[in-house]
Amino acid sequence: MRLTTAEIDRYGPLYDCRPPCQDGISVISGPNEAGKTLYLEALLQLLEPDVADVMDPKPRVSQTPTGRVVVEHNGEQYECDGNTSLCEITQIEPAHLQSVFVVQDNDLQLPSDQEYYTSLIEKLGDIHTTEINAIQSALKDYGRLTNRRLNISSDQSYHNAGDVHDEAETLAEEIRDYTDEIEEEGLDELDARRLRIKRDLRETRKQLDEQQRAKTVAEFERLSEQLDTYRSTSDQLAELEEYDRDTLEELRTLSKDLQRDKEDLQELDDNVEKKQDEVNETAKELDDLTDQQSDLERRESAVDEARTALETYRERQGEATGAERQVELTRPAALVSLLGAGGAGVIGAITGTLSAIGLGVLLLLVSAISGGLYYRANKRLTGGETARESAVQTARDAGFEVETVDEVAPAIEAFEGELSRIRERKAKKEQEHQNAQEILERLQEEKSELKTQIEEQEKELAERLEEADVESIDEYEEQVTAREELEPDQQTAKQSLVDRFEEPDADEPADKAAAWERELDEFISDVETDEVDAETYDQETLQQLEAEVERLEKKRDKLQTRLDEHDDTLDEFDRRARDLNTQPFIGRGLGLDTRSKEGLGTLADDLDSVVQQLEVDAVLSRKALEIFGRIESQEEQKLSELFAPDGPASRTFEQLTGGRYTQVAYDPDAHDLVVERQDGRDFGPEVLSQGTKDQLYFATRVSLAQQLLGSTPGFLLLDDPFLAADPDRLNQGFRTLQGLAEEGWQILYLTAKQEVSETMVEEYDLNHTKMEPSSLST
Template identity: 25%
Template sequence: MKINEFQIFKYGPIKNFSVSKLKGFNLFWGKNETGKSLIVEALVKFLVKKSGIFNLIDRVDHQPEGYLNLILDDRKELKIPEQKDKFRQLAGIEDNEYRDFFIIRNSDLELGRQKDIDQKKEEQKEIVLGVTDKLTGLKSEKINSLCNQLREQGRLTPGGGLRNVSGEKLKERYQQAVELLPKISDIFNKIKCQGLDDIDQQWMQSNIRFKDIKGKLQIIRDLKKRLQFNKGNESLTALKENLLKLEELKLISEDKEEKWLKMNYKLESMLQQKEDLQKQKQQLDDELSEVKNKFSSAEDKLNKLTLLKKKLDQELKFDILHYQDQLKDFSAKHSLFAALILIGSSSLILLLISMLGSILTRQLIFYILIMILLPICLFISIVVVNRKFKQSKLNKKLSDIIIQANRLDIKGDDLDQVNSQIEQFEQQFSQINNEYQKLEGLEEIKQKELNQLTQGKLPELEEKICDCKTNIQQIKTTSKVDNFDEYTRLVQQKHNCEELIEKNISLLDSIFQKPFNNLEENIKYWETEIVKLESYSEIYPEQSYSRNEEISCENQVIQQQQNIDELKKMINELDGDFRQIETEVNQILQPSSLVCNSIEDLKAIEQQVKNFIEDIDQRRKDTLLIINILEKIDKQEREKISRLFEDESKVFKYFSEITNELYTGLSFNPDSMELQIYQGDEVFSPQQLSGGAYDQLYFSIRLAFGELLMKSKPGFFILDDPFIKSDQERLNRQFDLLLKIVEMGWQVLYFTCKSEIRQMVESRFDQNKCRSVEIIN
């Protein structure tokens, strides 16, 4: 089956492109963007139904117009698209087989379209299995499909475990069932340990006892209400009476009592202060009079002494000072005078000696000495006489001073005694003067104190006393009470009323509570409550209320209630366990509406859960057994696939020829569904080959599988630059291989933009079997 001719028009930028009488090898050559890929894409759309499985360039989203003529092995012609269905029936080639083996796009020689390595391996396995099933009659795909269906029905994973399916979730339900059995067992143990088998009977007996005790407690509480009525009525009556009394005493208050008491204390204190101040005034008057007398006497003495002192200062003291100055000056010249006396005595003696010598010897020296010494003696004599005169004058002045001092009552025989008397006089004068000054200041102080007392303190105190009496009178007037004791009695009476009111309110509050802040509203409320209790006033007259008995009954009620609560809690817990089991078992046994209200129900549920687990285990066991048998069959059949890749196979023959026998062997692992390439002792996976060898391996697989799919009848390959990764040497071998398959009757449509490919084809191929078509825009 070969392509004889085709025509394409109105397909994207291609207006009209046709070629006829195609040969064994047909080279379509053109530069980039001349429409080569669009021609390949149009041919793909002519041949297949679903072009979406190809990695097309998707420039044009509609079907090409035109036709494609095919010549069958019996020389009959088929025209596509008119006879497309007949062509597909005769050829027996699926769309994906065209994609995987006969049409190579975008230099992609590798099987599969996935980019992820793991996904690509899986896709390659599916391609190989599909081809081998078709060629050998194996049912690997059906076996795999059947195993998958069994796993799906058994809800199993590839590893044999249970899996969850949306909505069914068998794995989760199975796990819940396994976990539920111990829970049910725990509940049975709990029932046994806690003795819950007769819990309903315990519940009934506890409720009967509870009702009896509550009835007794109700009688006690009725007696309590009777007591509350009696006490409440009595307290309310007393409260109203005391409120009336309190109203009468509303003008009486402890504050005013305290104020009156303070005023009394204050008044007494101020009156005492007044009396003390009056005594103090009298004492100040006496003291001032005494000070004035002393001051008058001191003043007389001072005046006399002042006159005497004035005379002393003006007369006697001046003379004394003048005498002392002269005496001092006279005494200061005493040493000089003594020296002059010594000199004069010496000069006189020498003068006498000189005079005697002059008389006796009449020598000149003695006359000279007489002339010198005589003036000296005369001078000294004058000085001595003058000094004696001054001394006599001083003595006379001293005598006058003593006489004058005696006249002034300054007694003394010499100047020292006179000065001593003058000093004593001055001390006496100073003492009297100080006493005078002191008395003058004391008089002033006493007068000032007396003025403060008479003009300040006493008037102020009188005013305060008046105010205090006024305040007391106001309290008397407002309260209409004349004395403090009576007022104190009324205050105590009011206090007693308030205490009784408070006591009654507290008692009424303890009986009926106090719901309002206002007393009047509370009284109305209490009156209403007492009316409500009036019906209890005469019940059970032979019985009396006992608080201890009420407490005892209340404790019994509480204890019995606790017993009931405990039983209820246990029942609720058990019921909660039952509800939990009920919920979980209905989730497990879908669809189901089981109920768990008793131990018998729980036993039935336990058995159903066990049956559910056993059923799943058995079904899983049976499913795995069948899958295991099928997988063994599949493994045995898959071993036959390896024959397609043996050393004598066409795949290895083509691969060895292309690679110039670089690789020594090729095998296929049926377990992993992976190819293995041998180079001596080394083993490679396809991914470990170089890019060129990788493409050459898969090109060899495409050629061999394509030939097998065509059942050894020649067909056609459409190649779009598949060898661009090959070097020149391998490229030559690849074209030699293409030449051989052409000679075997195969047809090749080779699209390229490489001029060197065109030159190689024209130089290597027989022109009778080769045709070169240039594609021009």
């Protein structure tokens, strides 16, 4: 059996997915969320629509896929498009398709329940498990038993037998417990006790009424006194109404402010005097600085002349330095030339030669030029000396005490520094003087304003005292104190009346008093005051009588409640008995026929008969089920034939594990697999490493698939079954897959693992199709 076409038109976001179906191993690779799992889900549902009910996890998409899958089986081709299913053309069931022919990394483990292996065996061998199960089912129906624990079932198909059993048993027990309570509490005597308590209650209430009428008269007298107090205090307070604590505090505040302002005025006087002294002092200092500045400024022109003379000297001094060098050079040159010219002239005159005469003329010319240069240089030296003396004298005329020209420049610099400092001090002093004058003006203005404010405060205080008709604040305080002493008495009297009668809808005290007087008349209207002695009222006695009435009422109510509860309990027992559907079990319904202790006993016995009937049926069914269970165990031994020692599961598992494990078998007692290691030790899957466990369940699937197909090759749909495998196990897995492919198996391998899509595809020369996320619609 192989797939020739597996095309998905639409499944959720997956659309138009048509990878080729080829023989051998075909790898479909792509990153996570590229649609590989959706493709696998759609392919399975097209092969068998009912597979969606057994898939775990459930399909990601709720809609049915569209497309077609063509299966070739026994030389025939079948198109599975959601109408024709794989289970109709083979003996494969939906559970087997999902768990055997599909291998996923998160679903390698096979179901471990017995029913799964039983369904496989019934397909693969001649075992009568179904008939046995039918008999067991009928026995469970007879005994109304649950499937696993064989308890009496509460299923509706069994008329809720378990619930009826439990409720009948519980109700019978509760009825018998209640009959014991009837004996212990003497419920038959409750009514007589209730009548005695009612009689005692009437007598106590009469005594309480007498005390309450005496209390009313005493309260009337007390409230009348409070009303008189309210009226008298209200009249007195009316005369003192204008005197209040707030006004007194205002007068005190005004007096304190007045006193404080007077103190502030005295302080302002002192500050004004001090600030005036400061203004005068700064003015005097400013005059001194002005005089000093004027003296210095009068010398400025002379100082400028001294500075000019100094600069002239410095210029002449530079020229004199070159002239002195020139004098030193030209003086000997002129002398030598003059002497040479004389000698040459004498020689020329004696000898009469022209050369001697020419030399003499030339030396005479040099002597004249050197003499001219010497004169000019000597004159410049004389001018420099004159400039020096002029600079010193000009500085002395400017008022500097200097002896040499070198002292002139420092004297000028000192003069300029002193003038600058005097100017700065004068500017600063002018600012201080101005600030002091401004502050003096502000203080004088504040003083004037404060005087005006004090006059206004004195006037206001006098006017307010005159308005209050008092001479002083102390006299005003006496009136306020008198009012405050009356107000608590008025408030106490008022509060007593308000507590009893509430606040009247009136504004004036007289109107309130009149309203309360009417309330008092109404309060006492129902009492014959001549017949009641207020002196007999005693608060403690009243409280005792009230407590006694309350106690008797509670006791009466408790007895009445208990009688009502007794009736309610009987009604509840009757209702619960009638609600029980006992007709299917004893042929009749139940109820409380007589409302007595004897009637309750009869009902409890009837409930016992229901419980006994259900338990007898259950016991007989369990005994029969035990017998057929032993027969079923014998049949289950045949399950081990699925995993023969030399079967495909053992061979595949041995190859996958590199010979470390040699055999796979089925343990009928544990309903699970067991493997044998090469050293002969047996292990269950739960103790194996994850990688070895994956290899075991993969080998088991291959074995079951071969046997389901009658030992003929088929197809396997693999979704990264070796995702967690290391490189060595991954290589062993693909060697096993290659062997299956050589035997004729068609393997569709979906993966996100690059080691498969790159290394394994190249190493084993596999068919390869890439899926990209673009195949999903957004």
